[in-house]
Amino acid sequence: MTPILEARGLRKLFPLPPARPRGLAGLFARGTPRRLHAVDEVSFALERGGALGLVGDSGCGKSTLAQMLARLIEPTAGAVLLQGRDITAVPAAAFARSPDRRRIQMVFQDATDALNPHDSVFRAIADPARRLLPGLSAQALRALVHDTAARVHLPPGLLGRYPHQLSGGQRARVGIARAIVVSPEVLILDEPTSALDVSVQAVILKLLHRLRAETGMTYVFVSHDLNVVRMLCDRVLVMYLGRLVEEGPVDAVFRSPRHPYTAALIDAIPQFGRPSARREGLEGEPQSPVNPSPAMCRLAGRCRHEGAFCRRAMPDLLPAGAAHRAACFHPLGG
Amino acid sequence: MSAAPLLEVRELSLAFRTRGGTVRALDRVSLTLGPGETLGIVGESGSGKSVLAYAVMGLQDRAGRLTGGAVLWRGRRIDRLGEAALRRLRGPEMAMIFQSPRAALNPIRRIGDQLADVLRAHRPLGRAAARAEAAAMLAQVRIPDPAARLAAYPFELSGGMCQRVMIALALACAPALLIADEPTTGLDVTTQAAIMDLLRGLARGRGMATILITHDLGLAAAHCDRIAVMHAGQLVETGPTAAVFAAPLHPYARALARSVPGPETTLATLETVPGSLPDLSAPDLPACRYAGRCPQAQPRCRTEAPPAVPGAAGQVARCWNPGP
Numbered sequence: 001m002t003p004i005l006e007a008r009g010l011r012k013l014f015p016l017p018p019a020r021p022r023g024l025a026g027l028f029a030r031g032t033p034r035r036l037h038a039v040d041e042v043s044f045a046l047e048r049g050g051a052l053g054l055v056g057d058s059g060c061g062k063s064t065l066a067q068m069l070a071r072l073i074e075p076t077a078g079a080v081l082l083q084g085r086d087i088t089a090v091p092a093a094a095f096a097r098s099p100d101r102r103r104i105q106m107v108f109q110d111a112t113d114a115l116n117p118h119d120s121v122f123r124a125i126a127d128p129a130r131r132l133l134p135g136l137s138a139q140a141l142r143a144l145v146h147d148t149a150a151r152v153h154l155p156p157g158l159l160g161r162y163p164h165q166l167s168g169g170q171r172a173r174v175g176i177a178r179a180i181v182v183s184p185e186v187l188i189l190d191e192p193t194s195a196l197d198v199s200v201q202a203v204i205l206k207l208l209h210r211l212r213a214e215t216g217m218t219y220v221f222v223s224h225d226l227n228v229v230r231m232l233c234d235r236v237l238v239m240y241l242g243r244l245v246e247e248g249p250v251d252a253v254f255r256s257p258r259h260p261y262t263a264a265l266i267d268a269i270p271q272f273g274r275p276s277a278r279r280e281g282l283e284g285e286p287q288s289p290v291n292p293s294p295a296m297c298r299l300a301g302r303c304r305h306e307g308a309f310c311r312r313a314m315p316d317l318l319p320a321g322a323a324h325r326a327a328c329f330h331p332l333g334g
Numbered sequence: 335m336s337a338a339p340l341l342e343v344r345e346l347s348l349a350f351r352t353r354g355g356t357v358r359a360l361d362r363v364s365l366t367l368g369p370g371e372t373l374g375i376v377g378e379s380g381s382g383k384s385v386l387a388y389a390v391m392g393l394q395d396r397a398g399r400l401t402g403g404a405v406l407w408r409g410r411r412i413d414r415l416g417e418a419a420l421r422r423l424r425g426p427e428m429a430m431i432f433q434s435p436r437a438a439l440n441p442i443r444r445i446g447d448q449l450a451d452v453l454r455a456h457r458p459l460g461r462a463a464a465r466a467e468a469a470a471m472l473a474q475v476r477i478p479d480p481a482a483r484l485a486a487y488p489f490e491l492s493g494g495m496c497q498r499v500m501i502a503l504a505l506a507c508a509p510a511l512l513i514a515d516e517p518t519t520g521l522d523v524t525t526q527a528a529i530m531d532l533l534r535g536l537a538r539g540r541g542m543a544t545i546l547i548t549h550d551l552g553l554a555a556a557h558c559d560r561i562a563v564m565h566a567g568q569l570v571e572t573g574p575t576a577a578v579f580a581a582p583l584h585p586y587a588r589a590l591a592r593s594v595p596g597p598e599t600t601l602a603t604l605e606t607v608p609g610s611l612p613d614l615s616a617p618d619l620p621a622c623r624y625a626g627r628c629p630q631a632q633p634r635c636r637t638e639a640p641p642a643v644p645g646a647a648g649q650v651a652r653c654w655n656p657g658p
Contacts, residue, residue, distance in 0.1 A: 057525070198378075202593040202605065206606070231595055231599060268524045268526065270527070270550065
């Protein structure tokens with residue numbers, strides 16, 4: 001079966017001002033070009049109806065990857081395939097008017113920033129439907145907005161309010177409603193609960209789970225909270241400094257992580273009754289994401305399992321179990 | 335408790351006067367902290383955790399006013415001290431680290447100068463001696479190559495490194511109490527673990543008491559001896575960490591503990607806290623401010639202040655109808 005969403009060798013490099021020598025010489029030197037490698041050679045495929053978690057420290061490129069998948073920013077190289085069709089063939093700006101725009105939608109991190117403060121809740125939800133579902137009568141639009149609001153448990157009385165009059169949880173619901181109002185097939189969620197209190201987060205997670213069960217939507221769920229990913233997703237993708245370091249079924253990755261970075265990430269989850277006896281802590285500071293060496297593992301220098309090869313070549317993603325891949329010369333538990 | 339407590343907060347109430355009315359941010363909060371103890375204050379945003387910590391340090395802004403109760407430091411009242419007396423207390427006795435380390439550091443001064451400022455404000459040190467001491471402090475918070483980092487500006491350091499510098503600043507005068515207000519929010523999970531290990535190690539080594547303010551219950555559970563749960567400006571439950579998490583008595587503490595995703599939690603067992611925080615400027619706040627959200631609320635929850643009910647494992651809840 002054709003995967004619903006596929007990434008092939010996705011890269012995003014952000015150019016930085018070139019490094020020039022200090023002083024007068026700097027005015028005449030051309031300087032070394034510098035590029036920040038936000039996402040580097042990421043490939044994976046996602047089956048219809050699945051839920052993929054995307055985890056990693058901030059700056060690992062997970063949000064950049066999510067925005068490329070949602071076709072909001074242009075990749076430097078590589079392609080995104082929606083049901084086998086290359087949607088990166090169309091420029092991002094033109095994609096906004098393509099019929100495929102409706103099929104892949106995104107929920108943003110902080111609903112407070114993502115909502116226009118001048119738009120009422122009704123307008124915020126109606127706007128994507130107006131643009132992406134042409135030919136909708138005013139009456140049908142009204143019904144659709146009311147129906148969508150009901151599906152995310154937003155009382156109809158709130159539809160006339162403005163974002164500042166809503167609680168954090170209500171704003172998160174509006175953010176979800178405006179993404180699902182056009183019945184997308186793929187929903188990219190970028191840390192949808194990280195701005196919320198745990199008590200509210202629990203409600204939103206249950207809502208997201210129910211929506212997926214009802215509609216069969218495919219989720220890509222970006223989060224730094226591994227416990228949340230474990231609950232909501234069936235597969236997980238672990239990123240470190242732009243590279244995909246491990247991918248596999250949630251249970252397998254959590255039970256027996258193969259990449260030392262994944263192990264450190266799981267070990268760092270604060271847990272009652274297990275304070276500081278960490279087995280897999282990382283040492284030191286991460287490498288710079290600017291012009292990183294292409295022939296070296298990005299975790300080198302922080303990893304306790306480092307061997308002679310780790311600074312000579314970039315490890316490939318290799319099978320590490322059923323539907324489980326890891327990019328490490330010294331995989332754990334192997 | 336045998337030894338005199340280091341810090342005692344007695345029935346402390348605090349209100350903010352705003353255009354929208356008087357916000358009663360703290361309502362008769364009581365707690366004690368012994369030397370070397372680690373206390374976690376948890377609750378939703380808006381529950382008054384930070385306000386309480388600021389009040390202890392005497393840092394509340396001008397709109398805030400203590401309306402009752404007392405704060406005792408080593409048995410002596412400090413809630414009425416003037417700014418000069420408070421200043422002598424802050425640093426050698428109690429210190430604080432904040433949520434966004436980069437914002438709390440001066441962006442246009444070198445790290446070394448900022449550390450030296452603090453040292454020289456409290457101790458008669460020369461320039462060279464202060465510099466050497468500053469480098470030693472950076473080494474203590476495990477910053478690699480400390481002598482070179484003295485010349486760095488905050489923007490040249492990562493978030494985790496800035497928080498290490500903040501910790502070094504706070505510990506410069508070897509305080510007996512460190513208040514850490516969401517010290518790892520905004521940091522990565524792996525960095526968070528390293529910072530918390532560092533804080534714990536330093537606190538143990540120095541016998542320093544710590545108050546950890548956090549909305550992350552998992553973090554508090556992993557790192558604190560005792561937990562205080564706050565809701566809408568009221569302290570609803572305190573006790574040993576294990577007791578508060580495993581056998582909470584107060585319905586809010588129970589709901590909160592079960593709303594945290596743990597390694598065994600599934601969406602089916604994940605609980606939610608009903609309703610939302612009440613408006614603290616409302617004139618008719620119920621006596622127990624959780625009454626409007628509580629599935630077990632009784633009529634008297636709204637009219638009479640709930641009693642302190644002790645539990646079997648040392649926890650104490652303020653509730654008319656505490657659960658098992």
